Amino acid sequence: MTVEVERKFVCDAEIMGKLQDIGAECIGQRQFRDQYFDSPDFILTLKDFWLRCREGLWELKCPAVSGTTPDNDTETLCTRYREITSLPLIQSEVSKIIREHTAEGSESNSSQREQIDKVAENEDTEICTADDTKWLNDLNLVCFAEFKTERCSYTLERVAGAVRVDLDQADFGYCVGEIEVLVPEGGDMNAALQRITGIAVELGLSCEKKVKGKMDVYLQRYRPEHYAKLLSAHIL
Numbered sequence: 555m556t557v558e559v560e561r562k563f564v565c566d567a568e569i570m571g572k573l574q575d576i577g578a579e580c581i582g583q584r585q586f587r588d589q590y591f592d593s594p595d596f597i598l599t600l601k602d603f604w605l606r607c608r609e610g611l612w613e614l615k616c617p618a619v620s621g622t623t624p625d626n627d628t629e630t631l632c633t634r635y636r637e638i639t640s641l642p643l644i645q646s647e648v649s650k651i652i653r654e655h656t657a658e659g660s661e662s663n664s665s666q667r668e669q670i671d672k673v674a675e676n677e678d679t680e681i682c683t684a685d686d687t688k689w690l691n692d693l694n695l696v697c698f699a700e701f702k703t704e705r706c707s708y709t710l711e712r713v714a715g716a717v718r719v720d721l722d723q724a725d726f727g728y729c730v731g732e733i734e735v736l737v738p739e740g741g742d743m744n745a746a747l748q749r750i751t752g753i754a755v756e757l758g759l760s761c762e763k764k765v766k767g768k769m770d771v772y773l774q775r776y777r778p779e780h781y782a783k784l785l786s787a788h789i790l
């Protein structure tokens with residue numbers, strides 16, 4: 555499993571020139587459609603878990619436990635999420651979260667709990683294809699956000715290792731850049747944070763405040779009530 559460490563930045567008209575100047579190599583451009591899922595009462599995202607299907611590939615981003623004490627700017631500007639990409643592992647993790655939540659509130663009946671347990675134990679795994687939606691129905695998960703992104707990706711080779719930069723343009727009219735390093739779980743988080751800060755300095759980015767991601771802007775615009783709840787819960 556890997557931890558994605560990421561810093562978002564505002565894309566200006568000069569960004570492509572700046573990337574070229576610091577030796578970034580363009581490694582491709584692609585378009586993809588993302589669908590994000592949660593329960594109707596947003597059990598997952600209010601705990602900072604983000605379940606996504608991108609072109610048939612599932613991913614669960616989970617909050618990573620901070621084991622470092624980086625300086626305040628780096629801590630504020632970067633996000634860290636553990637990424638799970640195996641569907642059976644995602645199903646177990648998601649059903650565990652939902653089971654714990656429903657147990658806390660005693661909101662479910664025994665047949666709902668049985669359905670959740672079945673997904674947790676991957677009893678239906680053999681019929682789970684990328685298109686299968688049964689497990690989503692069993693866990694009562696619905697799509698709450700859907701958008702397309704046009705992405706231009708770059709890589710920067712540095713002594714400490716490669717860093718990736720993505721320039722994203724979402725179909726609802728928002729552009730954002732991301733400097734990203736993937737760290738194997740238990741790997742050197744401080745080194746990753748320093749590499750990201752180094753590239754931000756090379757790109758001449760000002761480090762005043764955290765830049766909004768595509769999801770922040772999407773929810774603010776199309777799901778304002780949920781956005782307000784996430785802000786109150788200090789998730790966004």
Ligand code: V4E
Binds near residue numbers: 604764765766768789
């Ligand atoms: C909202 C959110 C998440 C879902 C979106 O993740 P993100 O990395 O922004 O999307 P994308 O398309 O770049 O995914 P990738 O291709 O890198 O896999 S995951 C975590 N959050 C919460 C969050 C936050 N708290 N703060 C910021 C600045 N961004 C996201």
